[in-house]
Amino acid sequence: MDSIENSKLLKLEAHLRSRIRGQDHVLPRIISLLKRGQLGLTKLNRPRGSFLFLGPTGVGKTETTIAFTDFIFGEDKLFRFDMSEYQTQESLGVLLGGKLGERGTLALACDRSRCGTLLFDEIEKAHTRVLDIFLQILDAARVTMANGETLDLSGFYIVFTTNIGGADLLNLQHSTFATMERHVLARAQQAMRPELFARITEKLVFNRLGYDHQLEIAQLLLNGELKFLREKGYELHPDKTVLPFVVQRGFHPKLGARPMRDAVEKLIGDAVAADLLAEGVSRGKLILNEMENAFTVVHPNGDH
Ligand SMILES: Nc1ncnc2c1ncn2[C@@H]1O[C@H](COP(=O)(O)OP(=O)(O)O)[C@@H](O)[C@H]1O
Ligand SMILES: [Mg+2]
16 A cells, blocks of 8 residues: 555545534544555455444435545445345345356456445345355355356455334434444344354444434535536525525435435526526526525526
């Protein structure tokens, strides 16, 4: 690892903190394992590091995985496997390929890259034979495909996510986070195969998002959208009605912040489209505000 790589690694924390809100309790442990993984300090013939992310839906588990993978490896190095598609015995063939020809989804990922992150979402849904494969991956970073070929996964981080206990978190509204964390970890340990649970290096419970963090996430997504429009020559300044309305439309108790990005794009897109159709090309400072459950674009000087 050269010094450029080292100085980049020192910026990992700032990068994750700029993208992920309300999960400050898990970031240090994620960063610590990633640093050790990148510096070659984790065990030989194992994946670079393994994580189990627990907690409610839409609170940043996938977003965190995308953020660190992009930062460390660059884009398109995250390979995602939705375990709801691997619930049957036959799904083993999808993962590991056929005896003759036909490559499995794991081999296809390895064909594209020797390093990156393998994300296995909702592992509680995977067939037990698929879980056996996870044990091989965690133990030896090697998987034998149906055609006899062996894949070397030692260049990858492995992230598992599970919803086990996540719904309980929403019901334990009034408990401290430490209590909820203990509860979710205990539930996961019971529900998962113990040997699988034991082999995962970092098991981290993500927290529900409080209102302040919901606002911060709305701000992040809003900034992205405003930047996109600015590059198209459209300068919008949201007033104070905008953020709370984005949260009202984009945050859902059961889905977390999942609907937020679409809400931002649709609300602002509709307002801009209406303005362009009415006014033609708009220049100068335009104000975005919320009125009667929609965003509108206001021309402060009446000019356009
Ligand atoms: N803690 C967070 N910080 C920043 N953005 C978040 C956070 N949680 C959720 N989001 C937003 O919500 C979307 C869905 O979150 P995601 O990470 O996919 O949820 P999950 O925890 O179910 O994997 C993300 O794409 C991101 O825009
Ligand atoms: Mg997810």
